[in-house]
Amino acid sequence: MLFSTKAEYGVRLMVELGRQPGSQPVSLGSVAEAERLPLSYLEHLVAKLRKAGLVDSTRGAHGGYRLAKPAEEITMDAVVEALEGQIAPMECFHDTPEGKVLCSHEADGDHACSTKLLWMRVQGGVNKALAGTTLAELVEFSTESAPTRAAAIGSAA
Amino acid sequence: MLFSTKAEYGVRLMVELGRQPGSQPVSLGSVAEAERLPLSYLEHLVAKLRKAGLVDSTRGAHGGYRLAKPAEEITMDAVVEALEGQIAPMECFHDTPEGKVLCSHEADGDHACSTKLLWMRVQGGVNKALAGTTLAELVEFSTESAPTRAAAIGSAA
C-alpha cells in the first residue's frame, strides 16, 4: 500500500468536519461515531492536523474541532503530508527548502542514478493528484448521487 | 516513503541487466558488486522478478540472469508490482481480475466512500508514471550526458 490508514482516517475526519454547516466546533467523539473509527486513535491523527494548521481546536465542554480554512482552500497534499510525513517515492528523495528534489545517490557517484527518472515521474503523478484535489471536492463527491460521481473521478487524473 | 528499497534495488538490477550487450547471462554477484548491494538480499529480489517472468536464469557455472524480454517491452508497472506486490494507494483498494477497482467500504455503507475520489486519482497518476516508463528509457537515461537528462524527466509525468 502506498499510504497507511492514517491518511484514510485523517481524510475522512477532514471530510466530516467539512460537512458541518456552521462554524461551531464538532467533538472528536461524534466524528468517531459517525465514521466508526476508534476515538483514541483519532486523537493522534487530529493532533498532526492541528500542528499542520489544518484544523483549529477549542478545549473544554462543548469544544471540538473545525477547519482552519474554507474547504476550497485545503488541498490534499497538505492533508496527506501532515498525516504520513513527507511524501517521496523512495527514501533517497528529499525536498530541499527551495523546492528542489535531491537524490542522495547522486552525490557519491560519477554516473547518473538509474532510477531517478522513474521516481521523478511517480512523484509528479502523485503530487498532481494530491495537490489537484481539494477538500471541498471530496465533501461534494461524498454527498452527491451515484451517477454524477462516476464523471468526477477522471477530472484531475 | 511510497516504495521500499525492494523497488529501488530491483529496478537497479533490471537496469544493470539491460545494460549488457549480448545475450549471455550475467551473474548476480557481478551485479551486486557493480551496484554495491548485498548479494544475498538481491537473491530474494531476483526470485520475485523471475517468478513474474521478467528475467530468465541459467544455473551452474557461468550461469546468471538475463532479461526475458527486450528492454523496450518491459514497463515499470510490472517490475515494481513484482517487487512490492499489488500497487494500490489504500488497503481497501483491490483490483479485480477484470481490471475494475473495488473499494471495500462501499459494500457495507449506504452513502459513498468519501475518499474514493482521491485514491482513484492517486492510483491513476502512479499507474501512468509506472506504465509509461520502459526499462529501455532508464537504461538510456542512466548512460546519457547530464544536460540531455534534464529534458527527459517531464516527458511522461
Added chain:
DNA sequence: GCATAACCGACCGCTTCGGTAGGATTTAGA
C-alpha cells in the same frame, strides 16, 4: 570432481502500524 552460481528457507534486529490506557488540563453550564 571441483569451482561456480542459482535456488531455498529459516532466522534476526529494527521500525512502523494500528490501537489502547491513563491521566492532566481546560471550559461551559448547573
Added chain:
DNA sequence: TCTAAATCCTACCGAAGCGGTCGGTTATGC
C-alpha cells in the same frame, strides 16, 4: 463552585514488514 465534557499528552503493546544474514542444496561448465 462543582461537575461533566472535551482536548491534550505520554507511554505502552502486539503484529507485521523491512533490510539483511546465513547455511545449505542443486545444477552445470571445465
